Amino acid sequence: MAATDASILHFRSPKSSNSATISLISLNKYLRRPVKLLSPRGGSRDTRRRRSYRWTVTADEAIREIFHVISTETSSEKDDEQLVKLIKEEIIRTAYRVKTPSGSIEAAARRAQRLVTELTAAYTTAIYKSKSSEEAKVNFARFRNTVQKIVDFIKNGQFVV
Numbered sequence: 001m002a003a004t005d006a007s008i009l010h011f012r013s014p015k016s017s018n019s020a021t022i023s024l025i026s027l028n029k030y031l032r033r034p035v036k037l038l039s040p041r042g043g044s045r046d047t048r049r050r051r052s053y054r055w056t057v058t059a060d061e062a063i064r065e066i067f068h069v070i071s072t073e074t075s076s077e078k079d080d081e082q083l084v085k086l087i088k089e090e091i092i093r094t095a096y097r098v099k100t101p102s103g104s105i106e107a108a109a110r111r112a113q114r115l116v117t118e119l120t121a122a123y124t125t126a127i128y129k130s131k132s133s134e135e136a137k138v139n140f141a142r143f144r145n146t147v148q149k150i151v152d153f154i155k156n157g158q159f160v161v
Contacts (some may be wrong), residue, residue: 059086059089059090059093060090062086063083063086063087063090063115063118066079066082066083066086067083067118067119067121067122068122070083070119070122070123070125070126071121071122071123071125071126071129072125075126077142080142080145080146083119083146084146084149084150084153087112087115087150088150088153090111090115091108091111091112091115091153091154092108094107094108094111095107095108105157108154109154112150112154115150116147116150116151119143119146119147119150120143120147123139123140123142123143123146126139126143127139127140127143
């Protein structure tokens with residue numbers, strides 16, 4: 001794959017605690033540009049034998065990319081589902097970092113609040129850029145459903161250590 005400097009991504013080690021595994025195909029879909037893969041040792045993997053690799057990308061990077069897609073491009077409900085899945089994983093990871101039950105609930109709630117704030121900003125931009133009132137209504141309904149899924153997950157408290 002050809003790649004420009006802007007599309008070269010460095011991937012974190014699989015041992016990193018703040019990472020989510022995303023297939024390269026999914027990553028390419030969200031980035032909408034060719035990606036040149038660099039191994040942790042710095043060598044290009046373009047020249048190596050083609051295999052079905054799974055790369056580790058930080059959850060923050062993946063979530064940020066989906067927010068970008070929502071706010072700047074045409075996104076779908078599939079993007080919303082992927083976003084909810086990543087946000088749930090990030091909330092669980094945040095809760096597990098704190099060892100006390102009350103602290104883990106507090107940390108997860110703060111993290112969820114920040115993510116919902118960013119989600120609100122992305123959808124506000126998408127609604128503002130809508131070409132018709134019908135498109136704006138669809139974006140608002142998708143926003144409401146996505147936030148509701150996140151709120152329901154937090155209320156259930158299934159992420160608590």
